[in-house]
Amino acid sequence: MKLITNIYQLLVTGEYDKPLCGKEMGAMPYIENAYLVIDEDCIYEYGIMDDLHPIAVDEVIDATGQIVLPMWCDSHTHLVFATTREDEFVDRIKGLSYQEIAAKGGGILNSARKLQAMSEDELYKDALERLSQCIKTGTGAIEIKTGYGLTVASELKMLRVIKRLSTAVDIPVKATLLAAHAIPERHKQNRAAYIDEIVNEMIPAFTKESLVDFIDIFCETGYFTVAEMDTIVNAGKAHGLKPKVHVNQFTSIGGIQKAIELEALTVDHLEELTEKDIDELKTSNTIPVALPGCSFFLNIPYTPARKIIDSGLSLAVATDYNPGSSPSSSMNFIVSQACINLKMTPAEAIVAATINGAFAMDVAKETGSITKGKKANLIITKPLPSYNAIPYHFGQHQIDEVIVNGEVL
Ligand SMILES: N=CN[C@@H](CCC(=O)O)C(=O)O
Ligand SMILES: [Zn+2]
Secondary structure, rough: OOEEEEEEEEEEEEOOOOOOOOOHHHOOOOOOOOEEEEEEEEEEEEEHHHHHHOOOOEEEEOOOOOEEEEEEEEEOOOOOOOOOOHHHHHHHHHHOOOHHHHHHOHHHHHHHHHHHHHOOOHHHHHHHHHHHHHHOOEEEEEEEEEOOOOHHHHHHHHHHHHHHHHHHOOOEEEEEEEOOOOOHHHHHHHHHHHHHHHHHHHHHHHEEEHOEEEEEEEEOOOEEEEHHHHHHHHHHHHOOOOOEEEEOOOOOHHHHHHHHOOOOOEEOOOOOOOHHHHHHHHHOOOOEEOOHHHHHHOOOOOOOOHHHHHHHOEEEEOOOEEEOOOOOOHHHHHHHHHOOOOOOOHHHHHHOOOEEEEHHHOOOOOOEEEEEOOOOEEEEEEEEOOOHHHHHOOOOOOOEEEOOOOOOO
């Protein structure tokens, strides 16, 4: 057993059976002057220091002046990729848009060509390095998408890499099939043939091997239509996959309405959001997910988080870590972005990046809050004046120690 004493602020405490919504997010539960006991890999108990009773432990960590919170839950990443895309970054600085770069064969198709040429072992080695860095900087659960394979063999290669990552690290890793990320070159003249490949080859084969948790699609002008989302998501659902979908990044084309009808767990991006979209989200349990790293990097509008939260909806935030639109895995930076550009309070941002992120990737029973019986996946910050200082120090995580599955990293 381990005991953490004198915790200045212990954040996101309590039991949760659904994501925090609207005003609940700003009223993040927390305890001052707290203790927390870890038994093996789980949170055994916690409370205020005045209630700490004699308890036999192997190790005591004194957290005077320090803040303890659940590790970040990054519910949207593309962490498995072949190489970075700095050339496109420079093209954009010179004036080309993300869509223009994609139209001339760059973007997702560029990443796919490189990934197709790479061996599974190389891909795994690089991805593990990235994932280890995520964990060191406080990410305690992660979702990883395919979508740079775009052939049966290469999408399978990506899923195998994700499976290997999930057994190599001590945090929950969820796999999402995003074969519908872009229409590959070979199917440009016959997109129906690619949809057919996804529905009739990939989904049945990959689910049979238990390699996938979620089904995704990039529903966007120039990528996939709402009708194609209906086909692919229904095929995924028939094989037990929950939908988590990319919608409204550049245009609002009805993807949200369809995602709600398909009972999607999450709708991600939402940089372009109409009042109608918000009203419809209010009728559903679908969780909106904002990806401010993408808005920052591509210089596109930010998801209207204030409108979403003030409408009483829930919101999660995630990195969207990928080589094209958000090449950073820093959840600390995302929490800062949530405050600075999404106009969320630090409490709302921390909730969005922990418990709400956990619900957005179906791991809330295991992690995302300080709850008895959940995994002891914890961040202990440096001494700070208050939790407001976590996002205040943008780009500089305030971590003193990370505890993963009860072990100090
Ligand atoms: N928008 C679609 N997919 C990724 C970007 C992929 C890429 O550019 O490589 C995203 O979520 O931003
Ligand atoms: Zn994405």
